[in-house]
Amino acid sequence: xxxxxxxxxxxxxxxxxxxxxxxxxxxxxxxxxxxxxxxxxxxxxxxxxxxxxxxxxxxxxxxxxxxxxxxxxxxxxxxxxxxxxxxxxxxxxxxxxxxxxxxxxxxxxxxxxxxxxxxxxxxxxxxxxxxxxxxxxxxxxxxxxxxxxxxxxxxxxxxxxxxxxxxxxxxxxxxxxxxxxxxxxxxxxxxxxxxxxxxxxxxxxxxxxxxxxxxxxxxxxxxxxxxxxxxxxxxxxxxxxxxxxxxxxxxxxxxxxxxxxxxxxxxxxxxxxxxxxxxxxxxxxxxxxxxxxxxxxxxxxxxxxxxxxxxxxxxxxxxxxxxxxxxxxxxxxxxxxxxxxxxxxxxxxxxxxxxxxxxxxxxxxxxxxxxxxxxxxxxxxxxxxxxxxxxxxxxxxxxxxxxxxxxxxxxxxxxxxxxxxxxxxxxxxxxxxxxxxxxxxxxxxxxxxxxxxxxxxxxxxxxxxxxxxxxxxxxxxxxxxxxxxxxxxxxxxxxxxx
Amino acid sequence: xxxxxxxxxxxxxxxxxxxxxxxxxxxxxxxxxxxxxxxxxxxxxxxxxxxxxxxxxxxxxxxxxxxxxxxxxxxxxxxxxxxxxxxxxxxxxxxxxxxxxxxxxxxxxxxxxxxxxxxxxxxxxxxxxxxxxxxxxxxxxxxxxxxxxxxxxxxxxxxxxxxxxxxxxxxxxxxxxxxxxxxxxxxxxxxxxxxxxxxxxxxxxxxxxxxxxxxxxxxxxxxxxxxxxxxxxxxxxxxxxxxxxxxxxxxxxxxxxxxxxxxxxxxxxxxxxxxxxxxxxxxxxxxxxxxxxxxxxxxxxxxxxxxxxxxxxxxxxxxxxxxxxxxxxxxxxxxxxxxxxxxxxxxxxxxxxxxxxxxxxxxxxxxxxxxxxxxxxxxxxxxxxxxxxxxxxxxxxxxxxxxxxxxxxxxxxxxxxxxxxxxxxxxxxxxxxxxxxxxxxxxxxxxxxxxxxxxxxxxxxxxxxxxxxxxxxxxxxxxxxxxxxxxxxxxxxxxxxx
Numbered sequence: 002x003x004x005x006x007x008x009x010x011x012x013x014x015x016x017x018x019x020x021x022x023x024x025x026x027x028x029x030x031x032x033x034x035x036x037x038x039x040x041x042x043x044x045x046x047x048x049x050x051x052x053x054x055x056x057x058x059x060x061x062x063x064x065x066x067x068x069x070x071x072x073x074x075x076x077x078x079x080x081x082x083x084x085x086x087x088x089x090x091x092x093x094x095x096x097x098x099x100x101x102x103x104x105x106x107x108x109x110x111x112x113x114x115x116x117x118x119x120x121x122x123x124x125x126x127x128x129x130x131x132x133x134x135x136x137x138x139x140x141x142x143x144x145x146x147x148x149x150x151x152x153x154x155x156x157x158x159x160x161x162x163x164x165x166x167x168x169x170x171x172x173x174x175x176x177x178x179x180x181x182x183x184x185x186x187x188x189x190x191x192x193x194x195x196x197x198x199x200x201x202x203x204x205x206x207x208x209x210x211x212x213x214x215x216x217x218x219x220x221x222x223x224x225x226x227x228x229x230x231x232x233x234x235x236x237x238x239x240x241x242x243x244x245x246x247x248x249x250x251x252x253x254x255x256x257x258x259x260x261x262x263x264x265x266x267x268x269x270x271x272x273x274x275x276x277x278x279x280x281x282x283x284x285x286x287x288x289x290x291x292x293x294x295x296x297x298x299x300x301x302x303x304x305x306x307x308x309x310x311x312x313x314x315x316x317x318x319x320x321x322x323x324x325x326x327x328x329x330x331x332x333x334x335x336x337x338x339x340x341x342x343x344x345x346x347x348x349x350x351x352x353x354x355x356x357x358x359x360x361x362x363x364x365x366x367x368x369x370x371x372x373x374x375x376x377x378x379x380x381x382x383x384x385x386x387x388x389x390x391x392x393x394x395x396x397x398x399x400x401x402x403x404x405x406x407x408x409x410x411x412x413x414x415x416x417x418x419x420x421x422x423x424x425x426x427x428x429x430x431x432x433x434x435x436x437x438x439x440x441x442x443x444x445x446x447x448x449x450x451x452x453x454x455x456x457x458x459x460x461x462x463x464x465x466x467x468x469x470x471x472x473x474x475x476x477x478x479x480x481x482x483x484x485x486x487x488x489x490x491x492x493x494x495x496x497x498x499x
Numbered sequence: 500x501x502x503x504x505x506x507x508x509x510x511x512x513x514x515x516x517x518x519x520x521x522x523x524x525x526x527x528x529x530x531x532x533x534x535x536x537x538x539x540x541x542x543x544x545x546x547x548x549x550x551x552x553x554x555x556x557x558x559x560x561x562x563x564x565x566x567x568x569x570x571x572x573x574x575x576x577x578x579x580x581x582x583x584x585x586x587x588x589x590x591x592x593x594x595x596x597x598x599x600x601x602x603x604x605x606x607x608x609x610x611x612x613x614x615x616x617x618x619x620x621x622x623x624x625x626x627x628x629x630x631x632x633x634x635x636x637x638x639x640x641x642x643x644x645x646x647x648x649x650x651x652x653x654x655x656x657x658x659x660x661x662x663x664x665x666x667x668x669x670x671x672x673x674x675x676x677x678x679x680x681x682x683x684x685x686x687x688x689x690x691x692x693x694x695x696x697x698x699x700x701x702x703x704x705x706x707x708x709x710x711x712x713x714x715x716x717x718x719x720x721x722x723x724x725x726x727x728x729x730x731x732x733x734x735x736x737x738x739x740x741x742x743x744x745x746x747x748x749x750x751x752x753x754x755x756x757x758x759x760x761x762x763x764x765x766x767x768x769x770x771x772x773x774x775x776x777x778x779x780x781x782x783x784x785x786x787x788x789x790x791x792x793x794x795x796x797x798x799x800x801x802x803x804x805x806x807x808x809x810x811x812x813x814x815x816x817x818x819x820x821x822x823x824x825x826x827x828x829x830x831x832x833x834x835x836x837x838x839x840x841x842x843x844x845x846x847x848x849x850x851x852x853x854x855x856x857x858x859x860x861x862x863x864x865x866x867x868x869x870x871x872x873x874x875x876x877x878x879x880x881x882x883x884x885x886x887x888x889x890x891x892x893x894x895x896x897x898x899x900x901x902x903x904x905x906x907x908x909x910x911x912x913x914x915x916x917x918x919x920x921x922x923x924x925x926x927x928x929x930x931x932x933x934x935x936x937x938x939x940x941x942x943x944x945x946x947x948x949x950x951x952x953x954x955x956x957x958x959x960x961x962x963x964x965x966x967x968x969x970x971x972x973x974x975x976x977x978x979x980x981x982x983x984x985x986x987x988x989x990x991x992x993x994x995x996x997x
Contacts, residue, residue: 037737239535
């Protein structure tokens with residue numbers, strides 16, 4: 002058999018094994034009865050192990066070595082070999098025993114974290130977290146990198162490093178902190194009408210209607226309820242989203258749905274020919290997040306979007322919203338807050354929460370920050386950036402699950418990269434589509450979605466993020482478009498010069 | 500590693516792969532969007548292939564050969580090795596190419612059948628069905644059996660053969676045909692109130708209530724809607740059932756739910772220590788069906804059961820049922836009919852439908868019946884046994900999917916074996932529980948379920964069917980208990996001497 006044909010057949014099997022594991026995970030999060038938990042964990046672990054064995058198999062190495070000349074080609078097959086080679090190299094770098102130790106420790110740590118978070122007892126989980134940091138460092142040692150976090154960053158956001166991120170983030174932070182201060186000095190918008198009776202069924206129906214209107218194809222997807230919302234892809238024909246509903250606050254379900262719809266629009270519009278190959282997926286965590294945030298914030302919290310949608314929302318929930326003007330509504334859903342919790346934070350302060358975590362991760366991996374000093378470091382940085390101090394570790398360094406179930410490092414930077422990219426991509430789209438605002442105000446999202454599909458979605462993982470951003474926006478990634486977007490939007494909203 | 504430990508570890512992986520494939524099938528039948536179909540077929544095929552490769556692996560043969568001395572032991576491990584050896588021998592008998600040819604032809608034939616059935620066009624599917632018969636014969640040639648159907652029967656109902664089934668079935672048929680004739684000569688019960696408005700939500704809630712009352716554990720299972728109801732086991736902690744709802748007829752949902760609950764009670768009550776081994780499953784198709792039918796018919800269509808449940812049913816559906824007496828209701832749900840369709844048939848005529856199929860399968864595999872003569876043979880037998888002739892092949896030999904998607908042979912006898920066993924098991928339970936009728940009339944199903952768990956369920960596949968029946972009922976399988984049950988129940992119901 003031709004090496005490329007054999008490679009593709011093997012990649013397809015790996016993709017199918019991963020997809021099967023994801024179906025099991027989706028079921029675990031949606032419909033699985035409690036009694037199924039033990040066996041399900043074992044079943045998913047087996048499928049993951051089988052996929053990993055094939056990804057790191059000797060034969061895979063031989064095939065890729067035979068095809069290595071193709072890795073420089075401009076063609077689709079060239080991109081495929083590049084990605085496959087990268088996956089193979091990552092999969093073979095770390096010894097299986099260390100991977101297993103990390104995975105096993107992750108389960109133990111996760112349970113301890115859940116209890117410690119509930120009890121606000123950082124000390125209870127500290128020794129286990131210390132061991133996780135130790136394992137994370139050992140993991141990073143298997144990569145030839147300048148900074149240990151690069152081993153993790155490269156997995157999620159190829160092309161990025163501690164050095165490039167620190168430069169990018171320090172520049173962003175320098176401008177962002179004064180913007181936040183200026184906004185927080187202004188009177189807070191009235192949000193009282195957001196805390197009202199919003200029946201669950203109506204919320205779900207409205208969210209699904211919005212999702213479909215944005216272009217999510219329910220014939221190739223579906224929406225279910227889960228504790229934490231997510232998007233998951235089993236194939237180009239089956240890309241699902243989930244949401245949750247708070248009967249006293251429709252924003253969680255609605256903006257969560259738009260967020261996951263953004264992820265799903267990316268996946269649903271990747272060239273179907275890439276199915277079953279490493280190209281049939283979003284190209285990085287950051288680029289993926291740029292699409293969820295673009296639809297959630299740059300579209301979903303924009304004035305033009307609500308010009309079209311607000312009358313429909315009012316018709317759905319007449320009781321709380323009939324007497325609320327579009328302007329008041331728009332201000333309320335764009336409130337900037339001195340919040341303690343990342344996942345509840347607004348688009349202006351959000352990146353401060355993320356950069357805090359990234360910087361602490363770097364410091365921990367560098368050995369500059371000991372785990373026992375983590376709570377204090379966290380609180381000090383919150384005070385410096387947001388002028389507020391968590392009253393408990395539950396609302397501080399225990400709030401996110403990431404450090405307590407997977408290695409420390411690389412899980413956060415993608416959120417901020419996504420926000421920066423979302424504004425840069427949207428800016429490029431606005432240039433190409435001069436009528437974009439007017440179109441959104443008429444509910445016409447087709448032109449924007451088509452532009453994104455043409456320039457980003459259909460390519461899947463063909464281009465690494467740097468190249469994609471350059472091709473699509475004509476420039477390297479920069480915080481400027483995002484900062485300009487914030488200034489332009491929030492200056493008038495808060496009636497302040499930014 | 501000790502050979503037994505290694506065998507168990509390998510069996511667990513096979514079990515987990517099968518369970519994963521079943522989760523994917525469950526999702527395919529319940530929630531998968533249409534777009535997911537292509538990739539899903541491929542994903543399931545991959546998992547099945549991986550499971551088959553392990554089942555038939557050289558190392559599996561070596562382990563079993565090393566452990567062969569244990570296969571005679573009375574212990575649980577002895578039973579485990581016996582089952583594993585049997586699975587290995589079956590898995591290695593048929594060449595992989597033939598298995599693949601059968602599977603591929605099954606897909607083609609299935610699509611052609613669906614169209615032919617709709618169009619009542621047997622000729623359109625005849626050549627493909629002839630090829631399926633040819634493949635089925637080739638499959639059977641790989642087994643040392645007296646009759647080709649034995650190769651298939653042995654898979655589903657170990658211990659049974661064409662010879663033993665022909666003896667059993669001819670004896671049953673000889674007694675059954677006159678019973679049916681006697682009942683059909685009597686006036687038909689009034690069933691008009693069964694055709695009324697039964698709201699779907701209420702049907703589902705009532706069916707779930709009944710299922711829970713029979714002992715189905717929703718913490719280790721759940722019920723969903725599918726086109727065809729089924730029970731499926733992913734682990735002892737996750738055994739799911741499905742149902743469907745006809746808003747003009749509650750019996751489909753209710754008795755279908757009780758039927759699947761019977762299957763599920765078996766699986767939920769197998770010793771949890773057998774999880775992940777070949778012992779952690781029902782021991783045969785016939786014994787499995789005996790439990791679905793025992794709960795559906797011997798309990799669920801009995802007078803005592805409805806003494807307790809009927810007031811609840813009336814309270815749920817007051818409009819159609821308030822003025823219907825318990826006796827009239829009980830007669831209506833036990834109507835015997837000259838029906839054409841197996842899946843809609845009552846418990847008296849059902850076995851005639853099944854035995855017709857079994858006898859035709861034997862004749863086809865023997866070369867005594869050509870495919871082109873199948874419609875005529877089918878209709879002649881319907882006339883002889885049930886005094887009715889299908890007006891179309893859609894209602895005749897095209898009605899069941901079995902011959903049109905898997906090899907011909909072995910898929911039907913289990914239904915009748917199950918019916919015979921259900922009466923024999925219930926008879927033994929009644930002897931052990933003298934108050935059983937009174938208990939059922941009070942809604943106390945615990946004693947019956949405990950007896951079944953103790954004698955049948957907990958053992959899983961430890962005993963082959965023959966041994967299980969002998970141990971549990973003190974006798975070999977016989978049609979007599981079933982015939983006695985029919986005479987005792989339907990004589991008074993129809994006011995006729997049987």
